[in-house]
Amino acid sequence: MVYPYQTQGFTLDNSGRRIVVDPVTRIEGHMRCEVNIDSNNVITNAVSTGTMWRGLEVILKGRDPRDAWAFVERICGVCTGTHALTSIRAVENALGIAIPDNANCIRNMMQATLHVHDHLVHFYHLHALDWVDVVAALKADPHQTSAIAQSLSAWPLSSPGYFRDLQKSTEAVYRVRSTWPFP
Numbered sequence: 001m002v003y004p005y006q007t008q009g010f011t012l013d014n015s016g017r018r019i020v021v022d023p024v025t026r027i028e029g030h031m032r033c034e035v036n037i038d039s040n041n042v043i044t045n046a047v048s049t050g051t052m053w054r055g056l057e058v059i060l061k062g063r064d065p066r067d068a069w070a071f072v073e074r075i076c077g078v079c080t081g082t083h084a085l086t087s088i089r090a091v092e093n094a095l096g097i098a099i100p101d102n103a104n105c106i107r108n109m110m111q112a113t114l115h116v117h118d119h120l121v122h123f124y125h126l127h128a129l130d131w132v133d134v135v136a137a138l139k140a141d142p143h144q145t146s147a148i149a150q151s152l153s154a155w156p157l158s159s160p161g162y163f164r165d166l167q168k169s170t171e172a173v174y175r176v177r178s179t180w181p182f183p
Contacts, residue, residue: 017036019033019034021033030051030052032048033048066091068090078118079114081114082114082118137170138167142160145160
């Protein structure tokens with residue numbers, strides 16, 4: 001017999017198997033996914049919800065909408081500019097403001113740059129940590145690292161001193177064990 005149940009405001013049921021992933025990590029914020037799977041491993045029902053409320057709605061209440069961009073870009077430590085630009089566009093749309101084509105081109109270039117930035121931050125700061133042992137860099141020999149780097153490129157900063165400084169920075173982060181700018 002199928003028994004429906006409520007989860008985070010959505011109705012699912014107990015038919016088949018139930019899989020819950022909570023929290024989904026390596027994203028900015030928190031997320032929960034819950035699915036029902038039938039005997040053929042087909043998803044029959046699914047819910048994905050954000051589970052962290054940051055309260056920006058309360059912060060923005062009563063403020064001039066033209067100032068919202070400065071607050072909403074802080075909702076995420078990765079895609080800051082994207083939230084700011086979206087807020088600006090929402091205000092422009094609400095007020096019927098049409099921006100010049102050149103301004104739109106500049107915004108699109110900014111957005112494309114932010115897109116690359118977001119992916120680099122996501123991969124190297126959030127996702128790659130599942131595969132790369134960053135702490136192993138503390139045991140690396142800066143002279144050997146420099147020799148390998150110089151064999152690939154004559155970039156002047158690929159010196160033993162540069163890699164020693166990187167090692168010190170890595171060690172400082174390791175000691176603090178922080179994931180700034182994330183809470």
